Amino acid sequence: MKKVLIALPILLFLFIVVTLPASAASVRVTVDGAPFSGSVEVKNNTTYVGVRKFSTDLxxxxxVTYHAATRTLTVQSSKLTMTxxxxxxxxxxxxxxxxYEQPVFMKSGTMYAPVLQLYRAFGAGIKWSDAMGGFAVTRGSGGIAAGSSYYRNDEVLWLSRIISAEAKGEPLRGKIAVGNVILNRVAHSAFPNTIYSVIFDKKHGVQFTPAANGTVYQAPTEESVIAAKICLEGYSVSPRILYFVNPVKAPNSWAAKNRPYFGKIGNHAFYN
Known part of the structure; x- marks a missing residue:
């Protein structure tokens, strides 16, 4: 992956910087100028919409079918298959x-998801309107471009392998953060400019133990593949983290002594 390509999806996840009002009633959602016909909820400063009605409005x-056994909604159209x-x-x-940072939830039989997550699935547009006091959604293609054409197989392969080897057993957010470190290095002038070359970089010694001991060649876990794809969508825990270490296994690491501390996720400490 070239550095110039990394910046574009990351920008997608900057979305819209707004401070939402506390009351759900004060946040409006429109679709092509018409009021959204479903329910709107505000939770943890995030605007949610009812998935079923949002799907049929778009x-x-x-x-739209609900599967009680898995607590999953499936949405099917000629241009979209969504779960x-x-x-x-x-x-x-x-x-x-x-x-999205905030999870999907059920309330009174309605499945809610963040509107800033759902609009992308439909290939729609969105903007915050101060005048309206809410989000204006505009219909688009009807379905996001398929993963089979969006993701590059080699990028998914190597990113998921290093995530799995370094973060097996870590929470999903921890796996994503490890993937972010790799992609942040790809985008940084001090490191190589492809996922593969970052993983196997030896300019200043071995950077990632799995590249040296061979565990990077093992089949990645399913969640590691998902984490890799989330990273390749542009989601980032932080665009600045460049190092991570397990402080229990390496209490006197170079990163801990020389790099600004970002925070801890699972068993890993991350550094800028």
């Missing part, structure tokens, strides 16, 4: 993994 031909699962931080749309 595409009246969409079929939304209660409690998940990501939705799957045409094989794309769209992540």
């Amino acid at each position: 595409d009246p031909t969409a079929t 939304v699962t209660d409690g998940s931080h990501y939705i799957v749309a045409n094989g794309r993994y769209l992540y």
